[in-house]
Amino acid sequence: MPFFIPDEDESKYNDTIDLFNKLGKLERLSHEQGESLKEYELNRDNKTDFAIEMPAGHGKTLVGGLISEYNRINNNWRVIYACATRQLANQTHQLLDLYGISSVLLTGKGENFSQIDLGKYQRSEAICVTTYGHIFNINPKFNDSNLIIFDDAHATEYAINDFWSVDINRHEYSDIFEALVSTLGDSLSPNVYDKLIHGTYDPMTDGVDIVSFPQWYKKSDSIRSLLDSRTDDTKLYYPWSRIRNSLHSCQIFVNHSNIVIKPIIPPNKVHQAFVNPQERIYMSATIGKSGELERMFGVQGIHYINKFSNHSNKVSGRRLIMFPEDHFEGEELERVVKETAIKSNRALILTPSKKSMRKVKETKEKLLPEFTLFENSDIEDDLTKFTDEDNAILALTGRYEGIDLKGDECKLEIIHDLPVAISIEEKFLQDRLNATELLNSKLSTRIIQGLGRCTRSKNDSSVVLFTGKYVGDYLYKDEFINLLPADVHAEMNLGFNQIDFIKDIESWHTSIEEFNNETDWKKVENYLEKQESKLMEEKQMDSSNENAVQLYNSTNHEIEFIYNLWNEDFSKAHISANETLTKLGRNETLKGYRAWWNYLIACVSTLQRDEDKTRKYLTKSLNASDNKVWLDKRDINFSDEIQDEIYSEDLELQIERISNYLKSFGDREKKFDKDWAKIIDGLRSKEAQFYEPALKSLGTILGFYAEKPPNEEGVPDGVWNINNIWISLEAKTNIEDEDTYIPLDDIRQVFVHKKWVKEEYNLENEEKVTLVMVCPKYKIKDTSQHAAEGIYLVSTEDIIELATNLEGILRSGLNELKYGVKSNLRKLLISSLYEKHLTPEHILDNFTRKELAQLVD
Numbered sequence: 001m002p003f004f005i006p007d008e009d010e011s012k013y014n015d016t017i018d019l020f021n022k023l024g025k026l027e028r029l030s031h032e033q034g035e036s037l038k039e040y041e042l043n044r045d046n047k048t049d050f051a052i053e054m055p056a057g058h059g060k061t062l063v064g065g066l067i068s069e070y071n072r073i074n075n076n077w078r079v080i081y082a083c084a085t086r087q088l089a090n091q092t093h094q095l096l097d098l099y100g101i102s103s104v105l106l107t108g109k110g111e112n113f114s115q116i117d118l119g120k121y122q123r124s125e126a127i128c129v130t131t132y133g134h135i136f137n138i139n140p141k142f143n144d145s146n147l148i149i150f151d152d153a154h155a156t157e158y159a160i161n162d163f164w165s166v167d168i169n170r171h172e173y174s175d176i177f178e179a180l181v182s183t184l185g186d187s188l189s190p191n192v193y194d195k196l197i198h199g200t201y202d203p204m205t206d207g208v209d210i211v212s213f214p215q216w217y218k219k220s221d222s223i224r225s226l227l228d229s230r231t232d233d234t235k236l237y238y239p240w241s242r243i244r245n246s247l248h249s250c251q252i253f254v255n256h257s258n259i260v261i262k263p264i265i266p267p268n269k270v271h272q273a274f275v276n277p278q279e280r281i282y283m284s285a286t287i288g289k290s291g292e293l294e295r296m297f298g299v300q301g302i303h304y305i306n307k308f309s310n311h312s313n314k315v316s317g318r319r320l321i322m323f324p325e326d327h328f329e330g331e332e333l334e335r336v337v338k339e340t341a342i343k344s345n346r347a348l349i350l351t352p353s354k355k356s357m358r359k360v361k362e363t364k365e366k367l368l369p370e371f372t373l374f375e376n377s378d379i380e381d382d383l384t385k386f387t388d389e390d391n392a393i394l395a396l397t398g399r400y401e402g403i404d405l406k407g408d409e410c411k412l413e414i415i416h417d418l419p420v421a422i423s424i425e426e427k428f429l430q431d432r433l434n435a436t437e438l439l440n441s442k443l444s445t446r447i448i449q450g451l452g453r454c455t456r457s458k459n460d461s462s463v464v465l466f467t468g469k470y471v472g473d474y475l476y477k478d479e480f481i482n483l484l485p486a487d488v489h490a491e492m493n494l495g496f497n498q499i500d501f502i503k504d505i506e507s508w509h510t511s512i513e514e515f516n517n518e519t520d521w522k523k524v525e526n527y528l529e530k531q532e533s534k535l536m537e538e539k540q541m542d543s544s545n546e547n548a549v550q551l552y553n554s555t556n557h558e559i560e561f562i563y564n565l566w567n568e569d570f571s572k573a574h575i576s577a578n579e580t581l582t583k584l585g586r587n588e589t590l591k592g593y594r595a596w597w598n599y600l601i602a603c604v605s606t607l608q609r610d611e612d613k614t615r616k617y618l619t620k621s622l623n624a625s626d627n628k629v630w631l632d633k634r635d636i637n638f639s640d641e642i643q644d645e646i647y648s649e650d651l652e653l654q655i656e657r658i659s660n661y662l663k664s665f666g667d668r669e670k671k672f673d674k675d676w677a678k679i680i681d682g683l684r685s686k687e688a689q690f691y692e693p694a695l696k697s698l699g700t701i702l703g704f705y706a707e708k709p710p711n712e713e714g715v716p717d718g719v720w721n722i723n724n725i726w727i728s729l730e731a732k733t734n735i736e737d738e739d740t741y742i743p744l745d746d747i748r749q750v751f752v753h754k755k756w757v758k759e760e761y762n763l764e765n766e767e768k769v770t771l772v773m774v775c776p777k778y779k780i781k782d783t784s785q786h787a788a789e790g791i792y793l794v795s796t797e798d799i800i801e802l803a804t805n806l807e808g809i810l811r812s813g814l815n816e817l818k819y820g821v822k823s824n825l826r827k828l829l830i831s832s833l834y835e836k837h838l839t840p841e842h843i844l845d846n847f848t849r850k851e852l853a854q855l856v857d
Contacts, residue, residue: 011073012073012074013070013073013074015037015041015070016037016040016041016066016067016070017029017034017037017038019066019069019070019073020066023099023100023101024100025098025099025100026062026099029062030058030059031307032054032058032307032308033054033058033059033062033063035307036052036054036063036305036307037063037066037067039305039307040052040067040281040305043303044279047301047303048278048279048280048301049279049280049281049282049297049299049301049302049303050279050280050281050282050302050303050304050305051153051281051282051283051284051287051293051302051303051304051305052064052281052282052283052284052305052306053284053285053286053287053304053305053306053308054283054284054285054308055285055286055308055315055316056285056315056316056452056456057316057456057457057458058308060151060283060284060285061092061095061096061151061283062095062099063283064081064149064151064281064283065081065095065096065099065101065103065127066099066101067147067149067281068081068101068127068147068149069101069102069127071146071147071279072102072124072126072127075146076124077124077145077146077147077278078121078122078124078128078142078144078145078146078147079121079124079127079128079145079146079147079148079149080127080128080130080135080142080145080147080148080149080277081096081103081127081128081129081130081149081151082130082131082132082134082135082148082149082150082151082156083129083130083131083132083151083152083402084131084132084151084152084155084156084158084399084401084402085131085376085379085380085402086107086108086131086380086381087379087380087381087382087383088151088152088402089105089107089129089130089131090105090107090381090382091404092129092151093105093129096127096129101127102120102125102126102127103126103127103128103129104117104118104120104121104126104127104128104129105117105129105130106118106121106128106129106130106134106141107129107130107131107134110134110141113141121142122144128142128145130142132150132155132156132158132159132160133159135148135159135273135274136156136159136160136162136163136271136273136274137163137273138238138241138242140272140273142273143272143273143276144276145273145276145277146277146278146279147277147278147279147280147281148274148277148279148280148281149281149283150280150281150282150283151283152283152284152285152401152402153282153283153284153287153293153296153297154284154286154292154293154296154400154401154445154446154449155399155400155401155402156296156297157296157422157423158398158422160266160268160296160297161262161266161422161423162239163239163242163266163271164239164242164243164262164263164266164267165239165260165261165262165423165424166227166231166236166239166240166243166260166261166262167236167239167258167259167260167424168180168236168258168259168260168261169257169258170256170257170258170259171257173234173236175230176226176227176230176231176234176236177259179226179230180223180226180227180259181193181196181197181259183219183222183223183226184211184216184219184223184252185219186215187211187212187215187216187218187219188211188215188254189209189211189212189215189632189633189634190649190723191209191629191649191653191723192209192211192254194723194724195256195705196254197762198721198761198762198763199761199762200705200721200761201255201256201257201705202256202700202705202706206255206256206431206705207255207427207428207430207431207432207660208253208254208255208424208427208428208431208432209253209254209255209428209432209630210251210252210253210254210428210432210630211251211252211253211254212631212632212634212635213251213252213599213602213603213606214602214603214606214614214618214632214635215632215634215635216252217247217248217603217606217607220247220248223247224244224247227240227244228240228244243261243262243263246263246566247261248565248568248607249263249267249562249565249566250262250263251263251264251425251603253424253425253427253428255424255427257355258424260424262424262425263562263565263566264425264562264600265295265298265558265559265561265562266296266297266298267298267562267563267566268297268298268299269298269299269563270563270566274297280297280299282297282302284401285401285448285449285452286444286445286448286449287304287306287445288441288442288444288445288548289441289545289548289549289552290438290440290441290442290547290548290551290552290555291551291552291554291555291558292441292442292445294555294556294558294559295555295558295559298559298562298563299559300555300556300559300560301556309536309540315448315451315452315455315485315487315488316452316455316456316457316458316460317452317454317455317456317457317458317459317460317461317462318455318460318461318491318525318528319451319455319461319462319463319464319488319491320461320462320463320464320491320494320495320511320512320515321451321464321465321466321491321492321494321495322463322464322465322466322495322498322508322511322512323465323466323467323471323475323495323496323499324336324337324340324465324467324508325467325468325471325671326499326668326670326671327498327499327502327503327508328505328508329674329675329678330678332505334366334367335505336505336508337363337367337414337465337467338367338368339505339509340412340463340465340508340509340512341367341368341371341393341412342368342391343509343512344410344411344412344463345390345391345392345411346386346387346389346390346391346392346393346394346409346410346411346412347392347393347394347410347412347413347414348393348394348396348403348405348410348412348413348414348453348454349393349394349395349396349413349414349415349416350396350399350400350413350414350415350416350419350450350453351395351396351397351398351416351417352397352398352417352418352419352420352421352422353397353398353417353422354397356397356416356417356468356469357375357395357397359416359468360395360416361373361395364393364395368391368393370391371391371392371393372389372391372392372393373392373393373395374386374389374392374393374394374395375394375395375396375397376396376397376399379394383403383404383405383409386410387405387409387410394410398419398422400419400446400447400449400450400453401449403453404453404456405453405454405456406456406457406460407460409454410453410454410462411454411461411462411463411516412454412462412463412465413450413451413453413454413462413463413464413465414464414465414466414467415447415450415451415464415465415466415467416467416468417467417468417469417470418443418447418466418468418469418470418471418473418474418475419443419446419447419450420439420443420470420473420474421439422446426439426442428630429592429593429596431660432627432629432630433592433593433595433596433625433627433630434592434626434627435590435592435593435596436473436474436589436592437547437551437589437590437592437593438551438590438593440474440479440480440483440547441483441548441551443474443480444480444483444484447484447488448484448485448488451464451488461515461516463512463515463516469664470664471666472663472664472665472666472667472668472671473663473664473666474666475492475666476496476666476667476668477666477667481493482539483545486531486532486533486535486536486539487528487532489531489532489535490528490531490532490535491528493531494524494527494528494531498511499670500670546587547587547589547590550583550584550585550587550590551584551590551593553583554579554580554583554584557576557577557579557580557583558576558580560572560576560579561573561576561577561580561600564576565604570604570607570608571608573604574601574604574605574608577597577600577601577604578601580597581594581597581598581601584597588823591624591625591626591823592624592625592626594624595621595622595624595625596621598617598618598620598621598624599617599618599621599631601613601617602614602615602616602617602618602621602635605617614635615635615636615637618631618635618636619636619637622636622646626659626823626825626826627652627656627659628646628647628652628655628656629649629652629653629656633646633649647830648841649723650722650723650724650725650839650840650841651830651833651839651840651841653703653722653723654702654703654704654722654833654839654840655703655826655829655830655833656703657700657703658701658702658703658809658810658813658829659813659825659826659829661700661701661810662810662813662814662817662825663817665814667818669814669818672810672814676807676810678694679694679697679698679701679803680694680800680803680807681694682694682695682697683695683698683796683799683800683803684800685733686733686734686735687733687734688717688731688733688734691731691733692708692717692718692731693708695708695717695718695729695731695774695799696708696718698799698802698803698806699718699720701806701810702720702806702838702843703722703840704720704721704722704725704727704840705719705720705721705722706718706719706720706721707719709760714749714752714753714756715753715756716728716729716730716750716753716756716757717729717730717731718731719757719761721761722840723840724768725770725840725841725844726757726761726763726768726769726770727769727770727772727844727847728750728753728754728756728757728769728770728771728772729772729773729774730746730749730750730753730771730772730773730774731773731774731775732746732773732774732775732777733774733775733776733796735775735776735777738776738777738778739777740777741777741779741780741781741784741857742773742775742777742779742780742784742793742852743784744781744783744784744787746773746775747773747780747784747787747788747791747852748787750771750773750791751771751787751790751791753769753771754766754769754771754790757769770792770844770847770848771790771791771792772791772792772793772794772847772848773791773792773793773794773852774794774795774796774799775793775794775795775796776795776796776797778793778795778855779855779856779857780852780853780855780856780857781856781857782856784856785853785856788851788852788853788855789853790853791851791852791853792847792848792849792850792851792852793850793851793852793855794846794847794850798846802838802843802846805836805837805838806836806838808832808836809829809832809833809836809838812828812832813825813828813829813832816828
């Protein structure tokens with residue numbers, strides 16, 4: 001017979017567990033898998049969104065697959081199983097096949113999809129395994145599904161962020177970037193505008209700024225017109241088309257190389273491919289407790305399913321965690337990193353940003369030019385390109401989930417720069433508002449996920465090195481490390497304990513060899529197991545986290561806010577924001593986040609054209625902020641009740657930068673001691689190769705934008721800038737006899753620096769530039785006087801005295817952070833800087849006391 005007649009009694013299943021039993025591919029479900037499936041079925045009548053937490057190696061793909069297959073067969077649903085990469089999608093497709101679950105793999109360009117496989121999905125004959133990009137797409141291929149499974153759900157934030165963000169990179173779209181800066185014009189605060197125009201954004205200290213909504217929104221038509229005309233035929237076209245009619249729902253963020261326009265929470269429920277399904281399920285090895293998933297996906301009411309102990313081990317295997325930058329510095333640090341990589345053969349490096357990745361590439365080329373470098377795109381389809389290669393580095397940006405390196409495939413992992421903030425608004429909240437409590441849970445989740453990349457089973461082991469930014473800000477603080485599961489906490493503590501024990505390179509390598517070879521490791525393993533048990537008991541006894549509870553309770557109102565705002569219901573948006581503030585309460589540790597939500601109410605008030613209310617909430621925002629620089633003061637009426645005295649922009653910027661510098665050490669006083677000793681040694685040296693970098697470091701720590709230009713003729717040895725203060729420094733320190741005259745050629749060399757600084761930094765005129773010679777000599781000949789006009793002399797001892805006074809302030813600040821009240825740091829710095837005459841204005845005064853032309857002998 002040429003036709004197939006289907007069986008009218010085709011199998012249906014009582015539930016997901018019945019399906020598992022009849023598939024017969026595996027012997028049994030684990031207790032946690034079975035209980036997770038039962039809870040899902042019990043609650044699905046009144047819930048649409050489920051988050052299922054299952055630690056790595058505990059079979060979350062099987063759970064997701066059973067839910068998918070049950071609904072496909074019993075309900076005739078079209079099911080999407082979405083993964084982070086093509087490689088993971090392929091891996092998931094193979095696993096589902098192993099379990100006896102029908103699936104098709106549809107990745108790559110939609111135009112190249114197999115029409116046969118696409119038809120199977122459309123007829124509900126097979127689950128479609130694909131990537132997030134086919135959901136979060138301006139023209140999604142799958143906008144008719146009934147169920148979406150988001151595998152490794154936290155990894156979706158990158159696709160979502162890209163979908164809703166117009167990210168104008170200064171290098172890739174220089175014409176659009178410059179035109180937008182011009183269009184924004186005076187809506188940029190003077191501080192931000194100057195940094196953009198003069199190129200003095202310091203990526204290490206300046207972070208992310210926000211363009212004040214009350215200032216820029218009045219130019220929204222001009223912004224829309226500009227981007228309409230400039231984004232055609234660029235990658236910006238599609239995200240711009242998503243938000244162009246909803247600029248009232250967006251904020252504009254700026255840093256040294258990007259201008260980003262985006263809503264603060266993704267309004268995914270206006271995107272049909274996301275909102276159409278009857279159910280969405282978010283699978284993850286670690287689900288936070290502060291509402292991260294809700295904010296990430298823009299949904300409310302997610303039902304959480306977790307059948308594992310809250311404090312049970314979330315990462316399989318065993319890690320030796322170490323902190324090389326606390327053991328070594330300079331050439332020793334470079335050597336130990338190089339040798340560790342060579343001995344390991346392959347290394348995985350995780351970074352949070354393109355900027356961090358550029359640093360990794362530079363270091364790799366310097367230290368390991370013979371190693372092959374693989375990046376995200378190289379392993380999109382297949383990890384074996386990396387795992388089959390000797391002397392290889394896999395360096396990934398923003399990939400803390402979805403990489404499985406098991407057994408001996410990779411035994412070294414380097415986490416460079418902690419992933420405190422991934423999206424630009426997270427970076428803003430971190431850099432400007434110190435909203436660390438909001439980011440703590442996200443960071444702990446990313447660290448837990450990242451640590452499991454090279455230990456996929458209980459028998460796997462890996463060396464993990466933490467390097468770069470924010471290590472001291474978070475990992476060395478009890479309030480953060482207590483958020484980590486007991487096994488990771490114990491491994492971290494072991495790493496901390498080695499800092500004062502391992503003091504030479506030989507001991508470093510011996511420790512790693514003993515770990516990898518398991519020689520003399522049993523004693524350490526016993527210690528770690530005891531520590532884990534002890535820590536788990538402590539965490540179970542102290543399971544409350546007031547900050548996490550308050551942040552979770554505010555989530556629904558935050559999400560209501562973004563949809564009310566998107567729909568231009570400004571009154572309801574104001575109510576939602578007020579409810580958010582109520583839920584956040586008066587908790588001192590959440591004051592930065594309260595400042596943010598007061599600012600957002602001011603944005604709504606701007607849309608309502610209520611200037612009095614706008615000023616009122618901007619004032620509230622300023623009062624709640626420790627950092628006073630981020631908010632454009634032009635929008636604030638200073639006759640209103642300002643709780644803290646507001647100082648000059650120069651001083652406020654200096655306070656912010658010094659505060660961030662101090663916070664970067666956490667409790668690592670010995671790291672500060674090492675770093676500071678290196679600066680003082682440099683400032684006491686006569687040799688330019690040591691003195692000039694130390695002078696730059698001193699300027700940076702003082703809160704200036706500080707640069708050491710290249711060693712070229714006619715170029716100063718240093719430039720310090722803070723707003724309208726420009727100091728050009730020429731160091732003449734390699735002096736044998738201090739009692740001789742300063743040579744005329746040296747004086748003439750300084751004089752030409754004004755023009756160089758003006759042209760290099762695009763200044764309107766060179767009169768803003770103060771010329772300073774740093775030199776232990778103290779006199780000139782009368783024949784040199786004509787060339788010395790407008791140049792000032794600062795002795796090397798004056799610089800040492802300045803550094804000594806600064807050291808006392810820094811140590812007091814570190815003590816306040818460690819033993820005192822963190823919110824008092826600002827007041828301490830202000831009073832100390834005034835007392836020691838180290839404000840920017842004082843420093844300029846001190847540097848201009850001695851006019852070189854008046855030192856004729």
